[in-house]
Amino acid sequence: MKHLLILPFLVTPALFDSAEDNTCSASKATSHATGNDIVETAVAAGSFKTLAAALGAADLVGALQSEGPFTVFAPNDDAFAALPKAQLNALLEPENKGLLTSILTYHVVAGDMRAADVVKQKTLTTLNGQRIDVQVTEGGVMIDGAKILTTDIECDNGVIHVIDSVILPATADIVDTAVEAGSFGTLVAAVKAAGLVEALKGEGPLTVFAPTDEAFAALPEGTVETLLKPENKDKLVAILKLHVAAGRVYGDQALAAKHLTTLQGGTLDARMVDGKVMIGDATVIAADVEASNGVIHVIDRVLLP
DSSP: OOOSOOOOOOOOGGGGTOSTTOTTOTTOOOBOOOSOOHHHHHHHHSSOHHHHHHHHHTTOHHHHTSSOOEEEEEEOHHHHHTSOHHHHHHHTSGGGHHHHHHHHHTTEEESOOOHHHHTTOSEEEOTTSSEEEEEEETTEEEETTEEEEEEEEEETTEEEEEESSOOOOOOSOHHHHHHHHSSOHHHHHHHHHTTOHHHHTSSOOEEEEEEOHHHHHTSOTTHHHHHTSGGGHHHHHHHHHTTEEESOOOHHHHHHHOEEEBTTSOEEEEEEETTEEEETTEEEEEEEEEETTEEEEEESSOOOO
16 A cells, blocks of 8 residues: 655755765666667666566567656566566466556656656656655665665666666555455445446546545444435435546645546545645545555545535
């Protein structure tokens, strides 16, 4: 799970340039463009054989040889070797091409972002659509838990930063994520009764403001049971669609937008009240929970049209 409302802390580019406390470690290196694109540079380095093979299996070589620019957080061969062998072999099988593509694009950010740019960010949006977290620690700069080993390897169409482990995106869809969480039993039952399971398991992306079981339990007695009756399906659909917006809208983006149009057609106001994020009259109690086809924000009450 990803989390919203991580308190930001300020970092400066100088953190990458300190001596023994260098946040990117002593292996930091900068190279100049040599007439090679990202793929050619990785192949020439000799330490990205598995990454190159994976790009080929996912048919992404051409994309990373295009004009770009791209920023690639590139796991070296040792990083891939740390994965269970069976898992790695499975990812390279043709039937898992979609999953492999999702993982590889999770390592790529649009634009040319040097180390000094990266450390200014709390998160970065990947070509996968999901965000990766950036954290500066005493031990180094971490990207979703992977340590940056080498920075600013220049290519004709972008830049490579080497990382020490493979980072993995969320692979469960919105419905499966809610089921696995265990605290959305009533919501899942309502989605099934409304015939919306397929829509919420589709490609999306979608943003769901998900009321917990406690939120549904706070409704007047008998309300949930009445809504789940077949004759009230249209009303249930309207209520559930009020909790869904098109696109992958993260917490900071919702606050910046101030108003979100839902699939029900209504509008939800997003605002900060006493240090808490409010969506309509509900409080966000957990946010930016990643799913493969969108993002979930957990709220403490059911929104009503």
